[in-house]
Amino acid sequence: MKITVLDDYQNVVRKLKAFEKVKGHDVTVWNDHVEDVEVLAERLKDTEALALIRERSQIRAPLIARLKKLKIISQLGGGRHIDMDACTQHGIVVSFGPGGGGRPSYGTAELTWALIIAALRHLPQEINALKAGKWQAFPMGTLLRGKTLGIYSYGRIGQVVAGYGKAFGMNVLIWGREPSLERARADGYTSARNREEFFRESDIVSIHLLLNNQTENIIKAADFALMKPTSLFVNTSRAGLIEPGSLVTALRAGRPAMAAVDVYEHEPIGPDYPLLSMDNVICTPHLGYAEDTSLENMLSTAFDQIVAFAEGKPITAANPEVLERKPA
Helix, strand or coil, X not given: CEEEECCCCCCCHHHCHHHHHHCCCEEEECCCCCCCHXXXXXXXXXXXXXXXCCCCCCECHHHHCCCCCXXXXXXXXXCCCECHHHHHHCCCEEEEECHHHHCCCHHHHHHHHHHHHHHHCCHHHHHHHHHCCCCCCCCCCCCCCCCEEEXXXXXXXXXXXXHHHHHCCCEEXXXXXXXXXXXXXXXXCEECCCHHHHHHHCCEEEECCCCCCCCCCXXXXXXXXXXXXXXXXXXXXXXXXECCCHHHHHHHHCCCCEEEECCCCCCCCCCCCHHHHCCXXXXXXXXXXCCHHHHHHHHHHHHHHHHHHHCCCCCCECCCHHXXXXXX
């Protein structure tokens, strides 16, 4: 099959062990990011199988209609970036392996913790100052031990981050839906009595929610206004969880004092993105899952799905009705 992989920003796909799975197929890997439908349609005009790395590219109806040879789109995890109705209409199978393969994203959890420490100890600023010949140029950092770590949603990643907080001697406070709170209490953590208490009492708020119709814009300006003037807000989940513009406004108002962000409304962002110009914010380029183990797992699943389809034994089809159609 003619297979295309989009958005391999770090040029690593061909170096993965998983790439051996598509040996013998005609594989094209693109390292840049393109949004122009005309350009993408030209690049993908001969593609039969499209392997995606999470939500880096939007695959919508105008593009899908141009891809006459496309038979399958494959990736690990679900995604709101693919127009399922258009794929089904055009007879394109969409295969989603289970997100995380049933495992937590340890890469995202570890990055969350790295951002927390970096923000509270002013590491990026101090490193840059040291390179400029300055010594201990910023105010003293903040100790984690004894502080309250607020975790919004005690799911797979939230559970791992809670464990990190406990290991660092922090008080862990949980908020989310009742099933999430029940799991947290069963594991010995404290759940907030209400949403207001959660934001008011937390020294650090880290959110670990899936983005869907129920959680979109779930964090609002009123929540930020409750946070301490010394607090830190961390988002390694999805930018769409935050009410548009509310974080920038809140940071300028001093609640929270700092933010550490790995995800954005539209990626990749440009140098004029508002948070990049703020001294009290650390921004990273969506590195949560961009580590060797996670990418190996993602592409391994995506390639397994493509190979199974090529062999006439499709798996994990999100729109199985396409497979049930008789050829014209």
